Amino acid sequence: MDHLAHVSNLRSSQSQTQISHLALDIGGSLIKLVYFCRYDDSCRDDGDELRSQNDSLCSKSDNNQPVLEGRLHFAKFETSKINDCLDFLRSMKLCLGVNSGSHDGTAPPSDKIFIKATGGGAYKFADLFKEKLGVSLDKEDEMECLVTGANFLLKAVHQEAFTYLDGQKEFVQIDPNDLYPYLLVNIGSGVSMIKVDGDGKFERVSGTSLGGGTFWGLGRLLTKCKNFDELLELSHQGNNRIVDMLVGDIYGGTDYAKIGLSSTTIASSFGKAISDSKELEDYQPEDVSRSLLRMISNNIGQISYLNALRFGLKRIFFAGFFIRGHAYTMDTISVAVNFWSKGEAKAMFLRHEGFLGALGAFMSYEKQCLDGLMVHKMQQKFPISASSAGDNIYCSLSSNSDENGSIECTVYGT
Numbered sequence: 001m002d003h004l005a006h007v008s009n010l011r012s013s014q015s016q017t018q019i020s021h022l023a024l025d026i027g028g029s030l031i032k033l034v035y036f037c038r039y040d041d042s043c044r045d046d047g048d049e050l051r052s053q054n055d056s057l058c059s060k061s062d063n064n065q066p067v068l069e070g071r072l073h074f075a076k077f078e079t080s081k082i083n084d085c086l087d088f089l090r091s092m093k094l095c096l097g098v099n100s101g102s103h104d105g106t107a108p109p110s111d112k113i114f115i116k117a118t119g120g121g122a123y124k125f126a127d128l129f130k131e132k133l134g135v136s137l138d139k140e141d142e143m144e145c146l147v148t149g150a151n152f153l154l155k156a157v158h159q160e161a162f163t164y165l166d167g168q169k170e171f172v173q174i175d176p177n178d179l180y181p182y183l184l185v186n187i188g189s190g191v192s193m194i195k196v197d198g199d200g201k202f203e204r205v206s207g208t209s210l211g212g213g214t215f216w217g218l219g220r221l222l223t224k225c226k227n228f229d230e231l232l233e234l235s236h237q238g239n240n241r242i243v244d245m246l247v248g249d250i251y252g253g254t255d256y257a258k259i260g261l262s263s264t265t266i267a268s269s270f271g272k273a274i275s276d277s278k279e280l281e282d283y284q285p286e287d288v289s290r291s292l293l294r295m296i297s298n299n300i301g302q303i304s305y306l307n308a309l310r311f312g313l314k315r316i317f318f319a320g321f322f323i324r325g326h327a328y329t330m331d332t333i334s335v336a337v338n339f340w341s342k343g344e345a346k347a348m349f350l351r352h353e354g355f356l357g358a359l360g361a362f363m364s365y366e367k368q369c370l371d372g373l374m375v376h377k378m379q380q381k382f383p384i385s386a387s388s389a390g391d392n393i394y395c396s397l398s399s400n401s402d403e404n405g406s407i408e409c410t411v412y413g414t
């Protein structure tokens with residue numbers, strides 16, 4: 001489902017749902033939203049099947065805390081179209097406090113409303129949110145949020161991580177007690193590489209400015225594509241060998257076997273564009289797109305592997321919206337990691353790839369009250385212990401999830 005259709009569906013269902021918590025990740029390219037929708041009587045088309053698993057929609061937990069049952073929803077907007085995001089939030093009335101979780105139904109004064117936000121835009125657009133919606137952004141550290149989001153997804157959500165090689169997607173069973181250490185590679189506009197050793201225990205060990213923004217930015221200039229999906233779609237049909245200089249092009253069609261390079265290995269990305277006396281117009285945009293995608297993905301795969309090697313890490317999880325669940329991107333990254341590590345390290349991908357930061361910001365409500373409502377913990381329906389304190393996370397991936405995969409969960413209030 002495209003994002004506009006997704007948003008329009010959200011709009012049509014928003015009057016039926018009660019949105020009690022929201023968190024934002026405002027990145028260089030995209031704004032990501034995670035919000036919790038309580039089930040209520042009018043929320044039938046959004047999880048009948050799931051609702052029937054629960055006897056009550058708002059009950060009390062063993063220690064007498066109010067329990068809200070509902071789902072985590074995901075949405076995204078282009079950062080350059082932040083006004084669409086503001087309109088969306090305004091239309092949800094969330095920012096006016098109408099649905100912000102006050103139990104007596106009264107709206108808090110707008111200057112008391114805080115929304116958890118992370119990413120550079122939490123700083124850049126703080127005044128805009130205040131001016132347009134009257135809410136303050138409660139800033140959370142981006143790296144911390146990425147790690148919190150990744151740990152949550154990996155420990156709590158069934159079938160979150162998967163490998164992708166030779167067109168085969170395979171879900172990976174994660175043992176929450178044997179998760180660390182791992183390397184988290186977040187491919188957003190730029191790329192951050194984070195060594196994760198535990199809940200809240202991490203170090204950003206590397207990064208590269210050649211990331212998703214580079215692919216989209218260069219791709220837009222070189223192909224005249226109007227949007228990211230179009231550029232990605234183009235790459236399906238392209239042949240990078242028209243643009244890239246291969247080992248075989250240099251070695252007269254043969255391998256350079258002595259150093260382990262086959263004739264089809266890319267010797268120089270975009271190398272043919274130098275030696276040919278062609279202009280940009282002489283190249284097919286699909287070939288350019290494919291070459292660009294391969295160049296960026298290969299490079300990230302290689303740097304990731306080198307950092308994994310540096311710290312002796314065997315597992316590398318790739319996230320960020322550059323990936324977009326795109327087969328060729330994942331395949332290229334996987335092959336790069338596999339090739340350089342001689343099969344020792346494994347590239348894995350996450351279903352909720354682009355929402356780690358927003359999820360992390362959402363989870364940070366745990367630390368603080370909003371409207372007298374506190375998210376203490378989310379327990380998982382699977383018998384997996386997930387939080388740092390060893391609490392159970394109560395959360396399951398919805399069976400009728402859309403492309404952004406809403407997650408059923410329970411929130412414990414004070």
Ligand SMILES: Nc1ncnc2c1ncn2[C@@H]1O[C@H](COP(=O)(O)OP(=O)(O)O)[C@@H](O)[C@H]1O
Nearest residue numbers: 027028029030188189212213216228320321322
């Ligand atoms: N609809 C889209 N518009 C723009 N970029 C997109 C879109 N979908 C995926 N992308 C890719 O995702 C990248 C942004 O990923 P994201 O994880 O959201 O990072 P950031 O936090 O920097 O915005 C873009 O640079 C681009 O490569």
Ligand SMILES: CC(C)(COP(=O)(O)O)[C@@H](O)C(=O)NCCC(=O)O
Nearest residue numbers: 027028188189190191192207208209
């Ligand atoms: C500055 C950033 C953390 C911002 O995150 P983003 O919006 O790209 O997701 C990221 O772009 C990054 O890590 N860039 C690479 C910088 C470098 O290490 O060279």
